[in-house]
Amino acid sequence: xxxxxxxxxxxxxxxxxxxxxxxxxxxxxxxxxxxxxxxxxxxxxxxxxxxxxxxxxxxxxxxxxxxxxxxxxxxxxxxxxxxxxxxxxxxxxxxxxxxxxxxxxxxxxxxxxxxxxxxx
Numbered sequence: 001x002x003x004x005x006x007x008x009x010x011x012x013x014x015x016x017x018x019x020x021x022x023x024x025x026x027x028x029x030x031x032x033x034x035x036x037x038x039x040x041x042x043x044x045x046x047x048x049x050x051x052x053x054x055x056x057x058x059x060x061x062x063x064x065x066x067x068x069x070x071x072x073x074x075x076x077x078x079x080x081x082x083x084x085x086x087x088x089x090x091x092x093x094x095x096x097x098x099x100x101x102x103x104x105x106x107x108x109x110x111x112x113x114x115x116x117x118x119x120x
Contacts, residue, residue: 003044012053013039020057020072029064030071038074046081049088056084 005013017036024031043053050056060080064072101112 003040005040005044009043009047010036010040012047013037013043016043016053016057016077017074019054020061020074020077023058023061024072027061027065029061029069031073032071033073033075035074039077042074042078042081045078046085049085050081053081056080 013036016039017034020034021031023029024034046053057077060077061072063080064076069076098112098115101108101115104112
């Protein structure tokens with residue numbers, strides 16, 4: 001079954017491709033398999049789940065440079081988005097848990113204060 005993107009998603013894939021190529025050229029990183037169709041699957045999976053995908057491209061390129069990677073690919077960016085979605089979900093769960101503790105029973109409120117207290 002082929003992936004069908006909305007016009008907005010297709011435009012985002014095009015802009016991600018152009019942005020990645022420009023950013024890689026700027027920092028001297030090789031950019032391979034960064035045509036718009038290489039970003040289709042990532043946009044399809046993570047559009048709406050990973051906010052600020054253009055900024056995430058920059059963060060992924062920075063990570064590549066810090067780890068000594070010589071090449072940026074759309075596949076590497078897709079894996080980056082998968083991890084980012086996971087981290088966002090974990091933060092959301094932690095926040096919901098903390099909100100529940102803050103407004104819960106006296107025991108839960110004590111646990112909330114204990115978690116927020118600086119550790120020596």
